[in-house]
Amino acid sequence: xxxxxxxxxxxxxxxxxxxxxxxxxxxxxxxxxxxxxxxxxxxxxxxxxxxxxxxxxxxxxxxxxxxxxxxxxxxxxxxxxxxxxxxxxxxxxxxxxxxxxxxxxxxxxxxxxxxxxxxxxxxxxxxxxxxxxxxxxxxxxxxxxxxxxxxxxxxxxxxxxxxxxxxxxxxxxxxxxxxxxxxxxxxxxxxxxxxxxxxxxxxxxxxxxxxxxxxxxxxxxxxxxxxxxxxxxxxxxxxxxxxxxxxxxxxxxxxxxxxxxxxxxxxxxxxxxxxxxxxxxxxxxxxxxxxxxxxxxxxxxxxxxxxxxxxxxxxxxxxxxxxxxxxxxxx
Ligand SMILES: [Ca+2]
Ligand SMILES: [Ca+2]
Ligand SMILES: [Ca+2]
Numbered sequence: 001x002x003x004x005x006x007x008x009x010x011x012x013x014x015x016x017x018x019x020x021x022x023x024x025x026x027x028x029x030x031x032x033x034x035x036x037x038x039x040x041x042x043x044x045x046x047x048x049x050x051x052x053x054x055x056x057x058x059x060x061x062x063x064x065x066x067x068x069x070x071x072x073x074x075x076x077x078x079x080x081x082x083x084x085x086x087x088x089x090x091x092x093x094x095x096x097x098x099x100x101x102x103x104x105x106x107x108x109x110x111x112x113x114x115x116x117x118x119x120x121x122x123x124x125x126x127x128x129x130x131x132x133x134x135x136x137x138x139x140x141x142x143x144x145x146x147x148x149x150x151x152x153x154x155x156x157x158x159x160x161x162x163x164x165x166x167x168x169x170x171x172x173x174x175x176x177x178x179x180x181x182x183x184x185x186x187x188x189x190x191x192x193x194x195x196x197x198x199x200x201x202x203x204x205x206x207x208x209x210x211x212x213x214x215x216x217x218x219x220x221x222x223x224x225x226x227x228x229x230x231x232x233x234x235x236x237x238x239x240x241x242x243x244x245x246x247x248x249x250x251x252x253x254x255x256x257x258x259x260x261x262x263x264x265x266x267x268x269x270x271x272x273x274x275x276x277x278x279x280x281x282x283x284x285x286x287x288x289x290x291x292x293x294x295x296x297x298x299x300x301x302x303x304x305x306x307x308x309x310x311x312x313x314x315x316x317x318x319x320x321x322x323x324x325x326x327x328x329x330x331x
Contacts, residue, residue: 223317
């Protein structure tokens with residue numbers, strides 16, 4: 001009995017000792033990581049000089065430093081002005097770029113300048129990569145406005161002052177060359193103008209979406225000018241609950257999302273379908289239909305642009321409206 005106890009105690013001591021050793025190797029900070037001299041061990045290296053994001057290729061940028069540092073990679077599209085930022089805190093860097101952007105616009109087929117630096121250090125290492133084809137986003141694209149307007153959309157524009165609804169190509173599109181502008185001043189009504197986008201414009205009574213509202217996202221790029229905070233964008237999603245090929249607002253569900261203000265410029269709005277609410281005058285209300293979020297029964301999407309009639313002119317912009325499944329758009 002005594003031998004067994006001794007043996008057990010020895011094992012416990014051994015475990016304690018080896019446990020301490022493991023701890024000292026992995027838990028504590030490596031002093032060289034904090035106080036050691038900094039140098040580039042391996043310079044910035046790209047795994048390719050041209051990339052076809054459209055066929056699933058991506059860019060790997062690697063570098064190695066003598067200690068862990070805050071590194072930063074800027075990727076700039078030389079024709080579009082797109083700007084992707086990659087950052088981290090490592091000594092051995094392998095950073096992946098999948099063709100997405102951080103600051104709009106989205107990347108195009110273009111040459112890109114890549115610059116890598118370490119915060120607090122003087123050197124910037126540079127390289128270039130050519131984008132043969134930009135990133136392809138899976139989903140149901142309602143429009144990117146590059147090929148003009150869908151003739152089966154139904155626009156309505158009030159006859160106010162300085163009305164401007166339609167395609168815009170002025171060098172500011174967040175994707176491609178064209179976007180859609182909604183602007184004007186209407187003194188007698190909140191509604192400035194709207195577009196109905198029926199599923200029939202895509203060849204069916206209902207949009208080709210899955211029936212799982214937790215899986216479906218509506219994404220669009222929205223523009224708010226710095227000069228005007230009064231515009232309200234109201235998105236409406238009308239369901240054909242009884243599948244009779246029409247939408248009855250008194251008996252079927254309409255889910256909405258309303259947005260005013262926010263940051264200036266272009267931003268991404270991504271809405272999970274199950275988060276949409278029935279709204280009456282901007283306030284949550286009981287849906288008029290079966291109360292189920294049913295993206296597979298979606299009959300029409302409507303984009304309304306509104307402003308307080310006393311607030312004067314307002315402006316907003318749209319681009320790249322796309323439904324995605326499984327995750328929000330990563331433009
Ligand atoms: Ca576009
Ligand atoms: Ca119906
Ligand atoms: Ca429903």
